[in-house]
Amino acid sequence: MIRYTLKCPKGHGFESWFQSGEAFEGLRRAGHLSCPDCGATEVDKALMAPQVAHGTARAADLAQREAALAELRRRVEENSEYVGMNFVTEARAMHAGDAPERAIYGEARPEEAIALLEEGVPVAPLPFLPTRKTN
Template sequence: MIVFDLSCAHGHRFEGWFGSSGEYADQVAEGLIACPQCGSVDIGKAPMAPAVGRKGNQQAAAPRSHDGDAVSGGAMPAEVAKALDALAKVQAKALETSEYVGDRFAEESRAIHYGEREAATIHGKATEKERRELVEEGITVAPLLAPFVPPDEVN
């Protein structure tokens, strides 16, 4: 996985996880990445500090916040790691009983909502425009919170 610092046209910064730089470029082009604060799909990579290794005989002190706790770049607090692990496990369990519909997510969601298809729990891909349209139609959608590799992209 590659982690990029991203920002929207309004200056909000957030992090995105991608399988490759090409995957990032594809998702931006399709409008699949939206700012979690304002919903803007005008997204770009934010400047990042390069990861430069230290000499073998040097050890870096973890950066500290104003109250002395380790922050970004330091060790992840055990509570955060535990919470993220639990979230990933809950999501994986939920996806076991959910049908992956890929790019047909918007179409399948509408079919279920309007009774044209049997009710089912589904997950898949939708552009930001499709997501907005579904919400405007009263169709409940929610993003996956942990990184997910679609079944058709698994090695």
Template sequence: MVVYDLKCAAGHGFEGWFRSPDDFQTQCDDGLLSCPVCHSVEVLRKPSAARLNRGAQSKMVPASGHAASSAHRAQVAMVKAFQHFVDRNFENVGSKFANEARRMHYGEAEERNIRGQATHDEVRELHDEGIEAQPLPIPSPDTDKLN
């Protein structure tokens, strides 16, 4: 498994996981890779830091467990705060997201903050119509399964 930092022609950065370097190249050549923000298929691999071989005498110094766990806790807290903000300030329209976004865009419904689910094709169609829609980096809870 290889992980690459990628960038689209518009400069949006994202990460991709591939079985092998050849798998990345094949997907790129076949137009199967697209930017999650703007859906551009012009995707390039960003340069990554080179691995330095310093010989057998050199030993790697492990990262401080305290610093790493502290940074992780801060990230988790930030994601939870973001999710709480979205939950409190955006109406969940569920699978009707694309339709509701269109209705607001064309003046058929009151403009408001909404969230919900949309397929990749629906998001692309919204963008083609000039309607902004952004995927959120947080899972959307299945409200049907909540107590």
């Protein structure tokens, strides 16, 4: 895994993890990366200083991050309704007042999420893939 500091054309900076440098390039070329602030898909690597950690410190840091991510997932799943592929429709309906406001999470293609942001619908990406629920 490799962590890159990224930036969009509007100057927003953020970080993300990738399987490899090639994986980053493939996702960038395909337009599957987007700025969490403005949704721009023209994302490039920013200059960053290398981070060197000893094995024990790195393992502890990774364990701490994994625990924080697991806790975030638990809270989202406990306090939100999973709406799956209906996320875009539900988010728009709540924003328009046609559905009751509630915490939801689900799935959307990047271009759909960008459209929601452009429409003023407050959404944010989750740093994990939802567990698909059936029935």
